[in-house]
Amino acid sequence: MTEKTSSxxxxxxxxxxxVGPRNWLLAVGxxxxxxxxxSAFTAYVSNEKSNxxxxxxxxxxxxxxxxxxxxxxxxxxxxKDGKFVLVAVGDDDTIQVIDVRTHEIVANLPSGxxxxxxxxxxxxxxxxxxxxxxxxVTIIDVERRVPLGEVQVGVEPEGMGLSPDGKILVATSxxxxxxxxxxxxxxxxxxxxxxxxxxxxxxxxxxGSEVWVSSEIGGTVSVIDPVKHEMKKKITFDIPxxxxxxxxxxxxxxxxxxxxGFVALGxxxxxxxxxxxxxxxQKYLLVGQRVWHMAFTxxxxxxxxxxxxxxxxxxxxxxxxxxIKTIQVGELPWGIAISQQ
Amino acid sequence: MSPDRCASLIxxxxxxxxxxxxxxxxxxxxxxxxxxxxxxxxxSTLSLIQTPAANDGLAGARLAIDDNNTTGRFxxxxxxxxxxxxxxGADAAAATMALAERGVSLVIADLPPDxxxxxxxxxxSRKLLFFNVGAIDDRLREEDCRANLIHTAPTRxxxxxxxxxxxxxxxxxxxxxxxxxxxEDKLYGDALRRSAxxxxxxxxxxxxxxxxxxxxxxxxxxxxxxxxxxxFTQGAPAYDVLVAADESEVFASYLPYRxxxxxxxxxxxxxxxxxxDGSHDQWGAVQLQDRFMRQFSRRMTARDxxxxxxxxxxxxGASRTRSADPKAMLDFLTGPDFALAAFKGQRLTLRDWNLxxxxxxxxxxxxxxxxxxxxxxxxxxxxxxDTLGIDRxxxxxxxx
Numbered sequence: 001m002t003e004k005t006s007s008x009x010x011x012x013x014x015x016x017x018x019v020g021p022r023n024w025l026l027a028v029g030x031x032x033x034x035x036x037x038x039s040a041f042t043a044y045v046s047n048e049k050s051n052x053x054x055x056x057x058x059x060x061x062x063x064x065x066x067x068x069x070x071x072x073x074x075x076x077x078x079x080k081d082g083k084f085v086l087v088a089v090g091d092d093d094t095i096q097v098i099d100v101r102t103h104e105i106v107a108n109l110p111s112g113x114x115x116x117x118x119x120x121x122x123x124x125x126x127x128x129x130x131x132x133x134x135x136x137v138t139i140i141d142v143e144r145r146v147p148l149g150e151v152q153v154g155v156e157p158e159g160m161g162l163s164p165d166g167k168i169l170v171a172t173s174x175x176x177x178x179x180x181x182x183x184x185x186x187x188x189x190x191x192x193x194x195x196x197x198x199x200x201x202x203x204x205x206x207x208g209s210e211v212w213v214s215s216e217i218g219g220t221v222s223v224i225d226p227v228k229h230e231m232k233k234k235i236t237f238d239i240p241x242x243x244x245x246x247x248x249x250x251x252x253x254x255x256x257x258x259x260x261g262f263v264a265l266g267x268x269x270x271x272x273x274x275x276x277x278x279x280x281x282q283k284y285l286l287v288g289q290r291v292w293h294m295a296f297t298x299x300x301x302x303x304x305x306x307x308x309x310x311x312x313x314x315x316x317x318x319x320x321x322x323x324i325k326t327i328q329v330g331e332l333p334w335g336i337a338i339s340q341q
Numbered sequence: 342m343s344p345d346r347c348a349s350l351i352x353x354x355x356x357x358x359x360x361x362x363x364x365x366x367x368x369x370x371x372x373x374x375x376x377x378x379x380x381x382x383x384x385s386t387l388s389l390i391q392t393p394a395a396n397d398g399l400a401g402a403r404l405a406i407d408d409n410n411t412t413g414r415f416x417x418x419x420x421x422x423x424x425x426x427x428x429x430g431a432d433a434a435a436a437t438m439a440l441a442e443r444g445v446s447l448v449i450a451d452l453p454p455d456x457x458x459x460x461x462x463x464x465x466s467r468k469l470l471f472f473n474v475g476a477i478d479d480r481l482r483e484e485d486c487r488a489n490l491i492h493t494a495p496t497r498x499x500x501x502x503x504x505x506x507x508x509x510x511x512x513x514x515x516x517x518x519x520x521x522x523x524x525e526d527k528l529y530g531d532a533l534r535r536s537a538x539x540x541x542x543x544x545x546x547x548x549x550x551x552x553x554x555x556x557x558x559x560x561x562x563x564x565x566x567x568x569x570x571x572x573f574t575q576g577a578p579a580y581d582v583l584v585a586a587d588e589s590e591v592f593a594s595y596l597p598y599r600x601x602x603x604x605x606x607x608x609x610x611x612x613x614x615x616x617x618d619g620s621h622d623q624w625g626a627v628q629l630q631d632r633f634m635r636q637f638s639r640r641m642t643a644r645d646x647x648x649x650x651x652x653x654x655x656x657x658g659a660s661r662t663r664s665a666d667p668k669a670m671l672d673f674l675t676g677p678d679f680a681l682a683a684f685k686g687q688r689l690t691l692r693d694w695n696l697x698x699x700x701x702x703x704x705x706x707x708x709x710x711x712x713x714x715x716x717x718x719x720x721x722x723x724x725x726x727d728t729l730g731i732d733r734x735x736x737x738x739x740x741x
Contacts, residue, residue: 114628132628135411154415155408156628174625174682175653176412177660192415194660198625198682217682243725245687267686 041297042100043304043338044085045313046073047330053087053098054313054329058297058304058338061315061325067103069096075117076335079142080124085337088115088129095129095140100339110147112138117201119160119169121184128169128184130157137171139187151187153180161202161211168226170211172199179213179222181229191229195222201293203252205276214249214263221249221263223279233279235263235272242268251293253303255318262303262316264291271305271314273321285323287314295336306333370419373409373665375655376440377402377648378433378460379451379475381426387557387594393642398451398474399424400637401645404629405652407636409659416660422449422652427456434463441469446667449651451475451644454485461487470667472651475644478528479731482695486738489667491674491696493650497532499730500614503702503714504584504607505536506728510716513581517574517604518547519596521587529586533608540719545578552591570599577602584608611706614714617646618705623713626684650683650698657681686713692727695738699726 042064043056051073055065070089077086078100085098088111095115097107111118112131115138119128126148127140136150137157154176161170162184169182172195179199181191196218204211210232213222221235237247248266254276255261261274267290273283288307296303296318303316306329313333315325377399386392394400402422409420423445427436433456440448446469450457454476461471473481473492481487482496508514516537520530530547537544550573574583574596583600585608587593593609605611619640622630629649633641641649657679658670673679675696680688685701692699704712719728727733 132625133631155411156625173412175408176415177657177682178412178415180415189415197657197680197688217688218680219688243721245724245726248687 041299041338041340043295043297043313043336044076044078044087044098045304045306045329045333046076046087046335047332048072048074048308048334049332050330051089052330053085054333055103056304056313056327056329058302061327063327063329065103066330067098069098069105070094074334075115076337077118077120078337078339080120080122082339085339086118086120086127087335088118090114090116095127107145109140109142109145110138111140112136112147112150117158117160119162121162122164122166128160128162128171130160130171132156132158132174135173137169137182149187151180151182151189153182153189154178154192159199159201159213161204161213163204163211163226164206164208170202170204170213170224170226172202172213174198174200174216177215177218179211179224181226193222193224193229193231195224195231196220196234200250201252203254205254205258206256207258209258212252212254212261212263214252216248216250216266219244219247219249219265221252221261221274235274235279235281237263237265237268237272237281237284239265239268239270239284250291251305253294253296255296255300260318262294264294264305266290266292267309269307271303271316283321285316285321287316287323288312288326292334293336295338297338298340304336304338306336308332308334370413370417371659371663371665373413373418373420373447373655373659374423374445375402375406375420375447375449375652376423376425376445377449377451378425378436378440379427380453380456381428384590385557386590387592391594393644394637394639396637397642398644398648400633400639401641401647401649402449402474402652404633404636404645405649405656408632409652409656412656412660416663418659420652420656420659427452433457433460436460437463437469446470447655447665447670448472449474449648451648454478454481457481457490458485458487461490464489468667470671472654474647474651479532482697483731483737486695486740488696488740489671491651491654491671491691491698493647493654493698495616495700495702496697496730497529498535499697499700500702501529501532501536502539502729504612504614504704505533505540505542506714506716506719507612507704507712508582508584508607509540509542510718513605514542515578515580515582516542516544517577517580517583518544519550519574519583519585519587519592520547521589521591521593522549522551523589523591525588526586526591529588529609533584533586545580548573548577550587550592552589557590566595567599570595571601574599575601580604582607583611585610612711613705613707614702615643615705616700616702617641617643618703618710620705620708621684621703621710623710624684624686629684646683650681650689653683654681654698687726690724692733694733694736695740697730699724699729701726702729 040059045054053067071091075088095109095111154173156174159172196215198217223233251264289309294305437460585593587609
C-alpha cells in the first residue's frame with residue numbers, strides 16, 4: 001500500500017521534522033546562505049565502482065556527503081521539481097529515487113533491465129530509459145511507478161535526448177550505430193540516422209535546431225537537423241601527440257544560448273570546446289583521466305566533469321574556459337547532476 | 342561542361358534518385374547471404390572445460406547476424422547465415438566453387454591455412470570476399486596474403502607481442518621457453534622468440550617437450566604428471582617466467598603449479614593472450630556476453646568473437662555502402678571511414694597492406710582478464726595497435 005500524503009512525486013515514508021542532527025544541518029545551511037557566495041548549488045556524482053553518490057558543494061567545491069546506492073550507478077538526474085535525485089543502478093536493474101533533503105532512497109522505479117542513461121519529459125512525469133540488454137527504450141510513469149510501454153530500437157541503446165518541445169526523443173544504439181528519432185506521442189520511430197561507431201550520447205540545443213550525437217569509437221560528434229533528419233556536420237577532433245584511438249567522444253553539454261558546446265573526449269583526458277554556430281573546435285581543456293559526462297551549475301558559471309580513471313571531478317570556469325579546480329570523489333565517477341539547492 | 346552534358350547528367354542523377362527511392366520503398370528487404378565454411382574435425386584439449394563446443398565460432402556469427410538484422414530492420418536489409426561443414430576428405434576449393442555457383446559472395450572461413458588458401462584461390466575471378474576467423478598463421482598475412490582474404494583472427498606474432506609487452510612491463514624479462522614438437526608449436530615458439538628480441542626479454546633456456554603420444558584422458562594421470570613436470574623443469578638457469586608454446590594441447594596446461602621452481606606460466610597456459618575471453622567485461626562487453634549466454638547457454642570464446650567481428654564487419658559494410666557487393670564492401674572496410682566497435686575500448690580497423698584486423702589482445706588467466714595489450718608506453722607513429730604483430734615496413738605481403 002502506498003501512502004498518499006506527499007505533495008511531490010514520491011510519497012515520503014515518514015514526515016520530516018527538523019530535529020536532532022537536522023537542526024545542525026539547518027544551521028550549516030543558514031551559515032552558507034549568509035557567509036557563502038550565491039552559487040551554493042549541490043552536485044550529485046555517481047561513482048560506478050564505489051556504488052555511491054558523492055554530494056558536492058559547488059561553493060566550496062568539496063564533497064559534503066557520500067550516499068550509498070545500488071550496484072553500478074551511472075545515469076543520474078534531478079527530478080524537475082528538484083526534490084529527488086534519480087540514479088540508474090544498472091546491475092540492480094532499477095532506477096533509485098533519492099530524497100535530496102534526507103539523502104535517503106525513497107523508491108525504486110521499474111526501469112527494465114540494466115538501465116544506464118535516461119531522460120525526463122518537461123513535466124517530469126515521464127521517464128525514458130535505455131535498456132541496453134534487450135534493445136528497447138522503456139517509458140515509465142514516474143508518479144505511479146509503472147512502465148507505460150517500450151519502443152524497439154537498435155542494438156544496445158544508450159544515449160537519450162529529448163527535444164525541448166518534448167515531441168521527439170533521440171535514442172542512440174551503440175552497436176547499430178544509429179540515432180533513432182522517436183515520436184513521443186505515437187511512440188514510433190520516425191527516422192534513423194546512421195552515425196559513427198558506438199554512439200553514446202544525444203543532446204539537443206535549447207532552441208531545438210540541432211541535436212548533437214557523440215560517437216565514442218568513431219571519435220566524432222554528428223550534428224543532426226532534427227526536422228530533416230539529416231547530418232549537418234560531423235565534428236572531428238585532432239589533438240597533437242594523441243593517436244586517433246584515444247579520442248573517444250562521450251558526454252555533451254551545450255550552453256543554453258547555443259553558442260558553445262562542450263564534448264568529453266574520454267581517454268584523451270580533454271574537453272573539446274566547440275563554437276555552436278560554426279561547429280569548429282575552439283580549444284581543448286585538459287581535465288582528469290577518461291572524462292565521461294558533465295553538467296553546468298544553474299548560473300552557468302561552472303561546468304563540472306566526471307573523470308572515471310582518476311576518480312575526480314574537474315571544475316571548468318565557463319567564461320574563461322579554464323580548468324580551475326579538481327575535486328576527489330568516489331571510485332570511477334561517471335554521471336553528474338546539479339541542483340539549485 | 343556543355344549544357345547538353347549537364348542536362349543529361351541531371352537526368353541521370355534524377356533517374357538514380359528515383360531508382361533509389363523505388364528501391365527504398367519496395368517492401369522486399371535486400372538479402373545478404375553469408376556462408377560459414379568450416380572443417381568438421383573437433384579439437385581435443387587437455388582441460389575438459391576448454392573443449393570447443395560443436396558450434397564454436399558459428400555461434401558468434403549467428404549472434405552477429407541477429408545484431409545485423411536488428412539494425413537491418415531500419416535499413417531494409419536482411420542477413421542470413423548458412424553453415425557449410427567440410428568432411429574429412431572434402432576439398433575446400435570445390436566447396437568454394439559450389440558456393441560461388443549458388444551466388445554466395447561473402448564467406449566466413451574457419452579452415453586450416455592450406456584449406457583457406459585453396460578456398461581463396463578457387464575464386465579466380467575475385468568475386469568473393471573471405472573472412473578468416475580461425476587461422477592465426479602469420480604467413481597468411483605475409484608471403485601467402487590474398488587480396489580477397491580479410492583476417493579477424495589475430496596472428497601468432499600479435500598474440501606473442503601482446504604477451505611479451507606485458508611480461509616486460511612486469512619486469513619478468515628472463516624467460517624459460519618450452520616448445521612442443523608439432524609444427525604449430527614451433528611456429529608459436531618462433532613468434533615468442535621474435536617478441537622476446539623485439540621487446541627486450543631474454544630466453545635463458547629453451548626446451549622441447551616431445552609429444553610421445555598417449556591419451557589426454559586417463560584415470561589416474563595426475564599422479565604421474567605431478568612427478569614428471571617438476572623433473573622436466575629442473576635445473577633451469579634463473580628465470581622469471583616459464584613461457585610455453587603448445588598449440589597442440591600436449592603439455593602446457595600441466596605446467597602451472599608443477600614447475601621445479603615456483604614460477605608463473607604464460608603462453609599456451611597460465612597467462613594466455615587471446616582475442617576474447619568469456620570473462621571479459623569492460624567497455625560494454627557485458628552486453629555482448631549476456632546476449633551470447635542467453636542465446637547459446639555457454640560462454641563466448643575467441644573463435645566466437647572472431648566470427649562475430651567478421652559478420653559485424655559485413656553488417657557495417659552493408660549499412661554504410663547500402664550494398665552487399667564484396668568489392669564495395671572491401672573498399673569501405675579498407676578505407677578511412679571504417680571503424681568497428683567491438684568492446685575492446687578502442688576502434689578496430691584494417692591494416693590495408695595485408696587485410697589484418699588491428700585489435701587489442703586480452704591476457705586471460707582463464708578466470709579473469711589480467712591485462713589488455715598494447716601496454717602503456719609502447720608507442721607507434723600510426724597506431725599503438727601496430728606495436729602488435731608484423732608491422733608495415735617489415736611486411737612481405739604484396740596484395741594481388
